[in-house]
Amino acid sequence: MxxxxxxxxxxxxxxxxxxxxxxxxxxxxxxxxxxxxxxxxxxxxxxxxxxxxxxxxxxxxxxxxxxxxxxxxxxxxxxxxxxxxxxxxxxxxxxxxxxxxxxxxxxxxxxxxxxxxxxxxxxxxxxxxxxxxxxxxxxFASAVNTATQAIDNIRDTANAFERVFIVEVMGRRSGHIAFNVGLAAGAEAILSFENCNLNSLEQAKSHLITQIQSQLLEQHTGFVIVLAENLWPKGPHGLQQTLKDTAGIESAVCVLGYIQRGGSxxxxxxxxxxxxxxxxxxxxxxxxxxxxxxxxxxxxxxxxxxxxxQNKPVDQALHSAYHHMSKLNN
Amino acid sequence: MxxxxxxxxxxxxxxxxxxxxxxxxxxxxxxxxxxxxxxxxxxxxxxxxxxxxxxxxxxxxxxxxxxxxxxxxxxxxxxxxxxxxxxxxxxxxxxxxxxxxxxxxxxxxxxxxxxxxxxxxxxxxxxxxxxxxxxxxxxFASAVNTATQAIDNIRDTANAFERVFIVEVMGRRSGHIAFNVGLAAGAEAILSFENCNLNSLEQAKSHLITQIQSQLLEQHTGFVIVLAENLWPKGPHGLQQTLKDTAGIESAVCVLGYIQRGGSxxxxxxxxxxxxxxxxxxxxxxxxxxxxxxxxxxxxxxxxxxxxxQNKPVDQALHSAYHHMSKLNN
Amino acid sequence: MxxxxxxxxxxxxxxxxxxxxxxxxxxxxxxxxxxxxxxxxxxxxxxxxxxxxxxxxxxxxxxxxxxxxxxxxxxxxxxxxxxxxxxxxxxxxxxxxxxxxxxxxxxxxxxxxxxxxxxxxxxxxxxxxxxxxxxxxxxFASAVNTATQAIDNIRDTANAFERVFIVEVMGRRSGHIAFNVGLAAGAEAILSFENCNLNSLEQAKSHLITQIQSQLLEQHTGFVIVLAENLWPKGPHGLQQTLKDTAGIESAVCVLGYIQRGGSxxxxxxxxxxxxxxxxxxxxxxxxxxxxxxxxxxxxxxxxxxxxxQNKPVDQALHSAYHHMSKLNN
Amino acid sequence: MxxxxxxxxxxxxxxxxxxxxxxxxxxxxxxxxxxxxxxxxxxxxxxxxxxxxxxxxxxxxxxxxxxxxxxxxxxxxxxxxxxxxxxxxxxxxxxxxxxxxxxxxxxxxxxxxxxxxxxxxxxxxxxxxxxxxxxxxxxFASAVNTATQAIDNIRDTANAFERVFIVEVMGRRSGHIAFNVGLAAGAEAILSFENCNLNSLEQAKSHLITQIQSQLLEQHTGFVIVLAENLWPKGPHGLQQTLKDTAGIESAVCVLGYIQRGGSxxxxxxxxxxxxxxxxxxxxxxxxxxxxxxxxxxxxxxxxxxxxxQNKPVDQALHSAYHHMSKLNN
Structure with missing residues (x-):
């Protein structure tokens, strides 16, 4: 050669x-x-x-x-x-x-x-x-780092205002970033292709609302939802509207976008x-x-x-860890 | 006391x-x-x-x-x-x-x-x-740091794809963040209340298009526009549409949002x-x-x-520096 | 329970x-x-x-x-x-x-x-x-991140001055940090327990000197040596003295120390x-x-x-990668 | 031209x-x-x-x-x-x-x-x-950022071990870095040319010891001393020895060194x-x-x-702030 x-x-x-x-x-x-x-x-x-x-x-x-x-x-x-x-x-x-x-x-x-x-x-x-x-x-690891740091920042405001944040992360059609970032950032909820599909949107929505309502009552902290891109109809703003229309829950939206692609x-x-x-x-x-x-x-x-x-699913250990850390799926 | x-x-x-x-x-x-x-x-x-x-x-x-x-x-x-x-x-x-x-x-x-x-x-x-x-x-200084680092990341993709990016930064109705971040990130253009108002949008638009077209021809790099929030009609997506409709320029949008508020x-x-x-x-x-x-x-x-x-204008030195570094205002 | x-x-x-x-x-x-x-x-x-x-x-x-x-x-x-x-x-x-x-x-x-x-x-x-x-x-992963970022900083000065730097990293009696950080930082040489012991110090020293002399002649860059703690007699200052006494090579020493232990x-x-x-x-x-x-x-x-x-050796893949990237061991 | x-x-x-x-x-x-x-x-x-x-x-x-x-x-x-x-x-x-x-x-x-x-x-x-x-x-501002982040890391270990740390920062013969970093990192003590000279070393030492002893008794936290380079006889290790010999105080030393010079x-x-x-x-x-x-x-x-x-003294406001935040000078 x-x-x-x-x-x-x-x-x-x-x-x-x-x-x-x-x-x-x-x-x-x-x-x-x-x-x-x-x-x-x-x-x-x-x-x-x-x-x-x-x-x-x-x-x-x-x-x-x-x-x-x-x-x-x-x-x-x-x-x-x-x-x-x-x-x-x-x-x-x-x-x-x-x-x-x-x-x-x-x-x-x-x-x-x-x-x-x-x-x-x-x-x-x-x-x-x-x-x-x-x-x-x-x-992948760098993108997870960047997105997690971004959510660490958002967490400060979420906790100061005891407010719900919807944070969209990249991933095309897979939840690797969503699950890793969600767990690392201690997100209260992760919505991705792996635990939520077109048929289960209604169910996911009602779980989410129950979880938000119970946590905001009990604890005085923010509530961070990590949302995989391309998942929810009309994206994070769609979910925001849904939360408001269905349950009167106000929330703020962040689309992390291209910052996840760059950096050292x-x-x-x-x-x-x-x-x-x-x-x-x-x-x-x-x-x-x-x-x-x-x-x-x-x-x-x-x-x-x-x-x-070949398909590449998200690690079972991550799913399982999220299952334990969150009441969303219970 | x-x-x-x-x-x-x-x-x-x-x-x-x-x-x-x-x-x-x-x-x-x-x-x-x-x-x-x-x-x-x-x-x-x-x-x-x-x-x-x-x-x-x-x-x-x-x-x-x-x-x-x-x-x-x-x-x-x-x-x-x-x-x-x-x-x-x-x-x-x-x-x-x-x-x-x-x-x-x-x-x-x-x-x-x-x-x-x-x-x-x-x-x-x-x-x-x-x-x-x-x-x-x-x-303020921390927000400028966070937003500048975010644009440093976006710059990597902008340069790799030789693409136009519109990055919206916070600031309510003032351009302090926009001008500081724009200069620090080496943005090709800054659009803020101080150099652009409702009456001059048309002019700003045509300047911007001229600048983009001439730079993309000459140099092989990205083109980053820092846009103050609440300035452009329909925000960064409005500007994106305008660039496309008027001159066929494709661009990507990033709204930095709440990450600017938090962090150490x-x-x-x-x-x-x-x-x-x-x-x-x-x-x-x-x-x-x-x-x-x-x-x-x-x-x-x-x-x-x-x-x-009292009003608090953006430093004249920043305006002047931007004026020198960019051809937008020439 | x-x-x-x-x-x-x-x-x-x-x-x-x-x-x-x-x-x-x-x-x-x-x-x-x-x-x-x-x-x-x-x-x-x-x-x-x-x-x-x-x-x-x-x-x-x-x-x-x-x-x-x-x-x-x-x-x-x-x-x-x-x-x-x-x-x-x-x-x-x-x-x-x-x-x-x-x-x-x-x-x-x-x-x-x-x-x-x-x-x-x-x-x-x-x-x-x-x-x-x-x-x-x-x-471990966080310590590797912190140490690598520190060496990225040192690299700026090393390249600006075309100078030799000896950077001591932690690890007690193992080279996991040294090898990971050395590879990630693009260190010109890694000296750790795994590729250097009391019996081979002389050999390591002469290899290192040859490598430094040839690189400084050919390329105009710095030369970063990552040194595991507890390895070299009298530590990084001992190695600094040795390089000077044996070959007249000037170098600067950095002991990263406790910064590797903390941080988010x-x-x-x-x-x-x-x-x-x-x-x-x-x-x-x-x-x-x-x-x-x-x-x-x-x-x-x-x-x-x-x-x-049980002993836990450094990954063979890392050794092998270092072997390819560096001429030290050839 | x-x-x-x-x-x-x-x-x-x-x-x-x-x-x-x-x-x-x-x-x-x-x-x-x-x-x-x-x-x-x-x-x-x-x-x-x-x-x-x-x-x-x-x-x-x-x-x-x-x-x-x-x-x-x-x-x-x-x-x-x-x-x-x-x-x-x-x-x-x-x-x-x-x-x-x-x-x-x-x-x-x-x-x-x-x-x-x-x-x-x-x-x-x-x-x-x-x-x-x-x-x-x-x-200067970048060096202060880097050194402050480094001490933020050290603070984690200092607090976890309720231990005294001596952190040497750069500055040649002036205390600009020492005072800014010391205040920003919430250091318990700052020793620099401006508040400590050859004639007052004894006094500084006994103040410092009193302060350490009283704080370690009262609060369960670490104690961070920011020390300007070129100030203390035999540097941070000299101060470490003095604290041990005079008052039996154990401490750890960090020399931040060249990491302060580099980075974005x-x-x-x-x-x-x-x-x-x-x-x-x-x-x-x-x-x-x-x-x-x-x-x-x-x-x-x-x-x-x-x-x-012309001489360039450290800002009076910084001295004054340090004076208020620390009991060292009282």
Missing amino acids: KRIAIITSGGDAPGMNAAIRAIVLSCHEQHIECLGFYHGYNGLINDEFIFLTPELVSPIIQRGGTILKSARCKEMHQDEGVKQVANTLTKHQIDALIVIGGDGSFRGMMALQSDWSGNLIGVPATIDNDIACTDKTIG PCPEDRILATELGIEAVSAAKNSTGMMVGKVNGQISRHCIIRATE | KRIAIITSGGDAPGMNAAIRAIVLSCHEQHIECLGFYHGYNGLINDEFIFLTPELVSPIIQRGGTILKSARCKEMHQDEGVKQVANTLTKHQIDALIVIGGDGSFRGMMALQSDWSGNLIGVPATIDNDIACTDKTIG PCPEDRILATELGIEAVSAAKNSTGMMVGKVNGQISRHCIIRATE | KRIAIITSGGDAPGMNAAIRAIVLSCHEQHIECLGFYHGYNGLINDEFIFLTPELVSPIIQRGGTILKSARCKEMHQDEGVKQVANTLTKHQIDALIVIGGDGSFRGMMALQSDWSGNLIGVPATIDNDIACTDKTIG PCPEDRILATELGIEAVSAAKNSTGMMVGKVNGQISRHCIIRATE | KRIAIITSGGDAPGMNAAIRAIVLSCHEQHIECLGFYHGYNGLINDEFIFLTPELVSPIIQRGGTILKSARCKEMHQDEGVKQVANTLTKHQIDALIVIGGDGSFRGMMALQSDWSGNLIGVPATIDNDIACTDKTIG PCPEDRILATELGIEAVSAAKNSTGMMVGKVNGQISRHCIIRATE
């Missing part, structure tokens, strides 16, 4: 830079050249790239975002786009492409397999943690990114169509198809 | 606890008793209080929120409520009441002056910094709260209807009427 | 309060009373305690330190002390004692087993992570503490001489003897 | 990059070229430089350290070195040199005045805040750096031998001689 290419693709996540750094330093040690293409697959279509050197990547382990930029790429859904990517890789005599991103990015990899003969390796990086075959994705990666994400980056280079030498992951403390490789198709 | 009462009132602000601590420790040194009433003026109406001791307040200098809780109080707008407050103060033989809060809280003080003969002292605490006669209010106060707020708390006790001995403040590094006392009625 | 007692013992660790909270809330749900004794075993000797209620513990999930205070206790090394502890537990009709602490604290538990018939359960909490039968101890626990520690606290209550009902732990994502129970006697 | 040069010199301080950014952006707006020389005056001696463009400096407002590196420069104490610097400036047709640094750096400026005819402007940046003619120097600058420092950077460019056009500063909220220019020679 003489030359590899790297892209970061899809939603950015803290630790993407640490992964780039690990890949480049690891390649440097093994005398492999690294080309970084910009803006995900778009950079491969438009032939925008940079030679990645140890000097360039050494200081980026602690930086959020991605020095290679990121983007979604519609062209990858069409044969024409995939072919252009393959052409660019062939033109630059790339032996392997390492894709740092989430499941959309990995589907791009799979599309590319039939048009390009080089090795394709995925490194799972998304704050949503919704990729199977790895306990955590790069960026926490040590856990930097270490995970370093380990997976090293493994990705190793995997790129003799395998393709694989995602590297860390399961039960072991670095491992997994068929990319499995990683994207 | 044998006994004072303290309330925290209106929106909570980081450093309120540090002010309570300073008042209590200062009183303790001078053998003055301290009663803390809960929930602002409501606690004075409902006679809910606690004796504040050095042991209780020693460890709270670093805590956000307020151990005395806070609330708005509608009853203070009516004679009946004001009389109840006066009765409670008289009943407990309070010599002076120290009110930690913003201008709404100070108007309550003024209403109370005719019904109660004790001394009334205000300590300015609000993240909005919209109170005259003090360079900064308690909580920064050293500047802790020190200001300590200095003003000490001065408040000193002022309570021989004056009434005064607010304590810090102007040009000097601790001072000001007629509460002036403090609430 | 009607009544349990809790102590926090040995070095404090972020997350101890979260564990107390989980135990108390879990007990409350099951109608079990909780007594918290102060200052570790000393509070059991001196009969100093408090009734722990949900109201008291609800807001402490985010606080560093321990509301039950901690201490070392010499009396527990003598029969007399152990008997006094047993007497106090019997006097208060305690059914089970939950000890939150490290291996010294667990040895106290074992000593107590012959003198008291109640159930004894250990919850592993120490920043050093040197307890077997749990992947991480409570407090990170979400990972809060969640771990919550899960282990709940499990401890469950275990206390029908078992004794056990430590609760989390291994490969599963909450589990382990004989306390095994937990204290 | 067509071309200016910038150096950062002496100890690095958070906000130096924000100052560089403001200077470069301001120059760009006015069509002035900017050369950045590396390693302070050494880069001017060795002719090491970079052209500074808006693209390069735009994203550095939030970064600690200095992209221009820093260093002390012995050669500037000798005529030969000064002449070499002058030659380099002449060779590159530099119209003005802006020096970002502390008083050592400004003395270099003064030495250069006789050998070079261009304009010389100083921007005060040092965490020590020991430069007159500006209320705060760039970096706080908003206050970023804004100050931006304002002073803009003013420096403006001043460089028509004046020389001046330092820019901010006094009572006004940006201003001051003769560099006055700035370096």
